Amino acid sequence: MAEEAYEDIPGTQVFDARRSRKGYWLNMFCMSLMKDENRKAFKANEAKYLDEHFPHVSPEQREAILKRQWNRMLELGGNIYYTSKLGATDGLSFQNLAALMTGSTQEQYAAMMVAGGRSPDGNRSKSEWKSRG
Amino acid sequence: MAKLLAGVTTSHVPAIGAALDNGKSGEPYWQKVFSGYEFSKKWLAELKPDVVFLVYNDHASAFSLEVIPTFALGCAESFPIADEGWGPRPVPAVEGHPDLAWHIAQSTILDEFDMTIVNKMEVDHGLTVPLSLMCGQPKRWPFKVIPLCVNVIQYPPPTGHRCFMLGKAIRKAIDSFPQDLRVVIFGTGGMSHQLQGPRAGFINSKFDNAFLDRFAKDPQSLVKIPHVDYMREAGSEGIELVMWLIARGALDDEVNEVHRFYHVPASNTAVGHLILENQR
Numbered sequence: 001m002a003e004e005a006y007e008d009i010p011g012t013q014v015f016d017a018r019r020s021r022k023g024y025w026l027n028m029f030c031m032s033l034m035k036d037e038n039r040k041a042f043k044a045n046e047a048k049y050l051d052e053h054f055p056h057v058s059p060e061q062r063e064a065i066l067k068r069q070w071n072r073m074l075e076l077g078g079n080i081y082y083t084s085k086l087g088a089t090d091g092l093s094f095q096n097l098a099a100l101m102t103g104s105t106q107e108q109y110a111a112m113m114v115a116g117g118r119s120p121d122g123n124r125s126k127s128e129w130k131s132r133g
Numbered sequence: 134m135a136k137l138l139a140g141v142t143t144s145h146v147p148a149i150g151a152a153l154d155n156g157k158s159g160e161p162y163w164q165k166v167f168s169g170y171e172f173s174k175k176w177l178a179e180l181k182p183d184v185v186f187l188v189y190n191d192h193a194s195a196f197s198l199e200v201i202p203t204f205a206l207g208c209a210e211s212f213p214i215a216d217e218g219w220g221p222r223p224v225p226a227v228e229g230h231p232d233l234a235w236h237i238a239q240s241t242i243l244d245e246f247d248m249t250i251v252n253k254m255e256v257d258h259g260l261t262v263p264l265s266l267m268c269g270q271p272k273r274w275p276f277k278v279i280p281l282c283v284n285v286i287q288y289p290p291p292t293g294h295r296c297f298m299l300g301k302a303i304r305k306a307i308d309s310f311p312q313d314l315r316v317v318i319f320g321t322g323g324m325s326h327q328l329q330g331p332r333a334g335f336i337n338s339k340f341d342n343a344f345l346d347r348f349a350k351d352p353q354s355l356v357k358i359p360h361v362d363y364m365r366e367a368g369s370e371g372i373e374l375v376m377w378l379i380a381r382g383a384l385d386d387e388v389n390e391v392h393r394f395y396h397v398p399a400s401n402t403a404v405g406h407l408i409l410e411n412q413r
Contacts, residue, residue: 005361006288011332012369016288024198031197034216071330080329080370081193081286088218093148095400098333109334113398114162117336118327124365 010129013074023077025056029065030082033089042089070101135233135310138180138317139410140380140388141173142348143266145189145321147258148400150222153265169394169406170266176392176408177267182317184230184277186237186303187260188379189321190285192217194257201287202249204299206241207256207280208234215255224261224270230277233310237279240306246299256280263321266406285322285373293375294356300382307383320380322373324395325366326402335368336403341395344374349390349409352381370402385411 006014013019020027032038032053042049050062057065064072065086073083080097087097099109112118122128152163194215196202209229214221238250260280268274281303284290291299300318307316324344327335344367347354356378363372392408 006364009332009361009365009369011330012327012364013330014288014364014369015286020198020287027193027198031193033218034194036216036220039218074330079193079286084328085193085218093151093400094328095148098328098401101330102333103331112334113336113401116338116397117325117401117403118332118334120335120337120340120366123332123335 008126010123010126015079019077020079021077023061023079025054025058026061026065026073026076026078027082029054029057030078030085033085039089070097135307135312135314135316136413137304137307137383137411138182138315138413139408140318140320140384141177141263141267141406141408142320142377142380143263143406144323144399144402144404145259145262146399146402146404147217147262150258150262150265153270154223165396166399166404167266169396169404172392173267173406173408174269177317178275180317181315182276183314184233184279184316185319186279186281186307186316186383187263187319187321188281188283188376189259189263189319190373190376191282192257192259193286195254195282198287201284202251202282203284203291204246205249205251205254205282206234206238207251207254207282208238209252209254212254212256212278212280214261215257217257222258222261224265225273227256227260227264227274227278227280230279232312233307233314234279236310237303237306240309241299241302244302244305246302251282254280254282259321263319281379283376283379285375289360290372290375292360293358293378296375296378297352297356297382300379300384303379304383318380318383320377322376323367323371324374324403324405325368325371327368328370328401332368334401336397337366337368337371338395338397338403340366341403341405345393345395345405345407348377348381348407349388352378384409387412
């Protein structure tokens with residue numbers, strides 16, 4: 001099967017069928033954090049909560065969750081609207097998470113946004129990211 | 134008969150709701166966002182709609198990966214406010230209009246749009262932030278709301294063309310409803326933004342302003358934009374803009390643009406807002 005055109009967009013995991021199937025249990029774990037009692041149970045003992053309630057989360061996904069590897073979670077099928085619920089459980093907003101995923105400090109990221117955000121120039125294609133090294 | 138008077142398009146950034154709820158709306162950062170809605174609040178209060186048909190997307194609040202409807206029409210008497218991880222927003226519950234909602238469901242399905250009928254649904258910031266922007270902080274929302282929840286999270290969302298045509302079918306349904314009702318349609322989401330991964334913070338004001346320029350006068354040029362172009366040019370979450378095309382499809386071909394606002398940023402997002410009136 002030919003690769004989808006959207007796979008050329010740099011720094012982006014389009015949440016298609018393949019990623020949705022791969023990330024199902026990771027995302028459903030995040031979904032469980034919509035409930036306050038679940039947030040408390042998870043925070044009390046994260047590994048135990050995962051083992052007891054979400055045994056189908058893969059070992060790689062489990063590690064990414066426990067280590068809060070936000071980009072890794074997306075690579076393993078996580079979707080930002082789900083992983084942001086884990087962020088909220090940690091007290092992190094979407095903007096806090098964006099700073100972490102882009103390797104910026106909160107101040108740097110917020111300043112970039114106030115200055116107009118990340119430019120489309122040089123950020124449309126993976127070839128542009130390769131050439132800048 | 135029911136009558137569609139106007140359309141409103143607006144971003145629905147969650148941080149806008151948080152700023153209002155936490156009393157930060159007077160801060161300069163947020164004042165720049167809210168200033169774009171001062172006219173709009175007065176305009177809507179004077180228009181006094183009975184019903185707002187509100188197109189938005191759920192953000193893994195009412196629907197998870199268990200069930201992913203492409204077009205979910207809220208037909209309930211009321212819609213509770215979702216807890217998105219921070220506790221529910223302190224805003225009034227949303228009252229529906231089941232008579233009109235069911236009429237629209239029947240009419241659009243017979244027009245060959247396979248709608249999902251929803252009788253129980255919590256609503257999240259996608260729906261409540263536009264209400265807050267357009268109404269402020271009232272004790273009760275001043276109109277009934279019919280939510281239309283569109284999948285834009287699981288790829289692929291419906292195409293822009295499909296959204297535009299659904300808008301036309303919704304208009305036909307509103308026009309054929311026998312009760313005298315004043316209706317306004319909201320299309321929400323966008324504009325350019327990317328929340329995920331190393332490209333987060335992506336903003337394309339050139340794309341956004343071209344979209345705004347063409348929205349009233351030349352929507353036909355927008356309905357053909359393929360998904361990959363939205364994601365590449367407007368950020369992976371910029372694809373939400375297809376929802377604006379449902380509102381545009383429902384309006385007359387000829388409309389008056391009475392208000393426009395564009396501002397970067399609100400948190401991670403370019404805020405865009407238009408008011409279009411049918412030429413009654």
